[in-house]
Amino acid sequence: MQAKYSSTRDMLDADGDTMMSLHSRASTATQRPEPGHTEPRRPSSAWRPVALILLTLCLVLLISLAALGLVFFQFYQLSNTQQENISQKEERLGNLSRQLQSLQTQKRKLAETLHHVAEKLCRELYNKTGEHRCSPCPEKWKWHGDKCYKFYEESKSWQGCEYFCIAENSTMLKINTQEVLEFAMPQSYSEFFYSYWTGLSRNGNGKAWLWMDGAPYSHELFEIIIDFTSLRSRDCVTILNGKAFSKDCRELRRCACERAAATVKLQRLREPL
Known part of the structure; x- marks a missing residue:
């Protein structure tokens, strides 16, 4: 009876060992990875400082970019403000x-x-x-229009009067308007028949009469009376008693000069003569 019991126990133990062996194999088979798949490895602890450094550098770079963007924005605003100020100042x-x-x-x-x-x-x-x-004229000069005139008592040749007027910072008399004609001709009246040289002359008989500045003589203003009593050339014009005569340029006649009038002296308007 005892032997039978022992045999039965031994069989149960053998079955238990067999079940445990099968369970162990099943667990091992379950935990074994499938073909083509590898089990992920945990990151090595040596890469953690490197990753931390890279992260820090990224943060520093981001902060730098943000600061640079802020500086650029401020500069842009300042530039716009200055441009507006410049535009306002230009206006x-x-x-x-x-x-x-x-x-x-x-x-x-x-x-x-x-x-x-x-x-x-x-x-x-x-x-x-x-x-x-x-x-606006020098002393003893006559003021008429925008010119000053002086009729001298000195008698000279036509060329002598030309040089004389130049020395007086003036030119020989020019009668080119009706106003000047009406002013100058009365100056030629003299009880002693003193005539005055004008700046009108010609370069030989038959040539055109011209004034000192090259302006042509106007026949409408006055007539030139030819002096046939003289056998010499009669290429220069004098005025006498309201008339104009052609005379020999070497004859001695009085000089008549003109110059531009200066500005009226305002400060002397209230002064007595």
């Missing part, structure tokens, strides 16, 4: 320039008006007294 400068031009134009017009008024007043004073300190 103001343009406005000031236009205002300055307008003021200069007004100043010029005012100066012209003042000059005309002063000239008119001075001319009235001059015509009343025959001479005034405001006159």
